[in-house]
Amino acid sequence: MQLFSTFETNGFLEMAISTLEKRGIPKESIFAVPLDNRAENRKIFDTLHRSDGTSLIDIGMGLATAFSVIGASIGFKLAWGPIYWGLIGAFAGFVLGFSIRLFLELVFKKKKRVLKGKHSEVILIVDCEESEAELIENILWSHFALGVAKIKRLKS
Structure with a gap:
């Protein structure tokens, strides 16, 4: 089973990873992927397909x-x-x-x-057994994950 969660880049992510390692999850089963920040400046004027919710009129x-x-x-x-x-x-x-x-x-x-001062989020992927999923999910939520998703592996 795999658990996907998103975190802001802060100390809670580090604490969640260290707590998972203390609970017996090997380092090879924990994968963290930082997302890239937006490179271009945000646009002021909206288009037909994109709107930021700010009205100029x-x-x-x-x-x-x-x-x-x-x-x-x-x-x-x-x-x-x-x-x-x-x-x-x-x-x-x-x-x-x-x-x-x-x-x-x-x-x-x-x-x-x-978006000065805002850092990109990190996607944390934990590969585990189905019996450990509930424990890992509780650890992730207790360390302020923004979202958590569980995916069961297909048996081949």
């Missing part, structure tokens, strides 16, 4: 609504009328809100996009 839409109401109200006294001034206010509010959000994403949230 939320502030823009709110300001567009507010500025269009103000523009339409003031437009009753101006030469072009309320419709044109409402549209001008909506456009100006959207551009202002989009600019604010883009500035916040580029300057203040750059650290979050680059």
Whole structure:
């Protein structure tokens, strides 16, 4: 039987491996694979197939609504009328809100996009007998594994 688990790169992984070795699991049966970090910077603009869940137009839409109401109200006294001034206010509010959000994403949230300080996870594979699987799973969970999966070997 094989147990697959994922860990963050920290001391708990080392403690889990040493605990497994103390419980009689040979070193040859324990295999740790570190995952590579992302090499490219994260993209700001979403595509049709990929989205990070961050909206750049939320502030823009709110300001567009507010500025269009103000523009339409003031437009009753101006030469072009309320419709044109409402549209001008909506456009100006959207551009202002989009600019604010883009500035916040580029300057203040750059650290979050680059993932500085985040290390890749490690996949730990333990090859064991079926009778030891429950013990090993409990050891992995007690050392803060992010996830654990058991796979039974096919008999040939």
